[in-house]
Amino acid sequence: MSFYEFLGFKKEPFSNSPDPGFFYNLKEHRLVLNKLEIAIRQKRGLMVIIGDIGLGKTTITRKLLQNFDGENDYLFYPMLNPSFSTEFQFLEMLIKMFKISRIRRSTIEYRQAVQDFLFKTGVEEKKTVVLIIDEGQKLSEDILEILRVFLNYETNEYKLLQLVILAQMEILPKIKKMRNLSDRICFQHLLTPITLDETRELILFRLHEAGLENGSALFTEEAIKKIYFSSKGYLRRIIFLAHNSLEKIIMEESHLVDEAVVDAVVKDLSF
Numbered sequence: 430m431s432f433y434e435f436l437g438f439k440k441e442p443f444s445n446s447p448d449p450g451f452f453y454n455l456k457e458h459r460l461v462l463n464k465l466e467i468a469i470r471q472k473r474g475l476m477v478i479i480g481d482i483g484l485g486k487t488t489i490t491r492k493l494l495q496n497f498d499g500e501n502d503y504l505f506y507p508m509l510n511p512s513f514s515t516e517f518q519f520l521e522m523l524i525k526m527f528k529i530s531r532i533r534r535s536t537i538e539y540r541q542a543v544q545d546f547l548f549k550t551g552v553e554e555k556k557t558v559v560l561i562i563d564e565g566q567k568l569s570e571d572i573l574e575i576l577r578v579f580l581n582y583e584t585n586e587y588k589l590l591q592l593v594i595l596a597q598m599e600i601l602p603k604i605k606k607m608r609n610l611s612d613r614i615c616f617q618h619l620l621t622p623i624t625l626d627e628t629r630e631l632i633l634f635r636l637h638e639a640g641l642e643n644g645s646a647l648f649t650e651e652a653i654k655k656i657y658f659s660s661k662g663y664l665r666r667i668i669f670l671a672h673n674s675l676e677k678i679i680m681e682e683s684h685l686v687d688e689a690v691v692d693a694v695v696k697d698l699s700f
């Protein structure tokens with residue numbers, strides 16, 4: 430019997446692996462996903478989602494991809510870590526992702542090859558190319574400038590590249606400085622921490638999805654409040670505190686997460 434079965438779970442409720450089955454439809458995440466989906470379908474170009482550490486940016490990208498599952502006219506290219514030291518490296522990565530055959534080798538030739546690819550795919554094949562860049566705060570100004578140029582490629586009706594950038598706050602000054610880039614943003618959103626009610630809903634939802642019928646018998650209201658106030662509504666922190674609280678009671682062979690358990694977990698973490 431695994432530790433989790435001891436408490437009546439079928440799987441681990443607060444694992445930090447991004448299981449889409451654990452995605453809870455938070456109001457703000459739903460709004461962002463809807464807006465992104467509409468902007469992509471209308472081929473409006475540049476979308477930017479900004480949010481502090483652990484507010485759900487990467488999770489949103491996973492869900493977005495899932496919402497387009499099976500739609501072969503949409504080609505998604507997720508880029509998870511855009512730290513490149515040169516323009517050439519970045520272009521080389523794009524060439525590889527777009528599966529463009531590499532007969533040419535200079536920065537100028539690579540740029541031309543990407544442009545050709547966008548026209549061929551977007552106009553001749555009538556497909557929508559969506560580049561999703563996570564950890565966008567790592568993008569240098571030079572690379573943002575290349576992306577800006579790619580965003581210029583358009584027909585009379587639509588843009589040939591759809592670009593979704595998800596980033597921590599550090600990207601803001603860079604974008605503000607580049608007026609000609611910020612002017613092109615068709616949808617921008619700043620994520621905020623969740624509320625106490627949402628924290629409770631999220632915890633109970635995850636407990637339920639992991640196979641527990643009555644989650645509120647496992648986490649007391651005081652424990653949930655404590656998790657909320659210690660996490661300040663930051664999702665990763667909520668998941669982490671809930672996870673550590675469960676581990677603690679499993680070790681102690683107890684069946685209840687109350688305020689004292691969360692308190693002890695928070696104290697452990699501050700060392």
Ligand SMILES: Nc1ncnc2c1ncn2[C@@H]1O[C@H](COP(=O)(O)OP(=O)(O)OP(=O)(O)O)[C@@H](O)[C@H]1O
Nearest residue numbers: 445451452453481482483484485486487488664665
């Ligand atoms: N809508 C949601 N429903 C359930 N869990 C969520 C949701 N959004 C985020 N989470 C959980 O919160 C944690 C943090 O989410 P995520 O990694 O997506 O944040 P992030 O904004 O990408 O963080 P970072 O800035 O560090 O990259 C993950 O464990 C994820 O499973």
Ligand SMILES: [Mg+2]
Nearest residue numbers: 486487488563
């Ligand atoms: Mg992330």
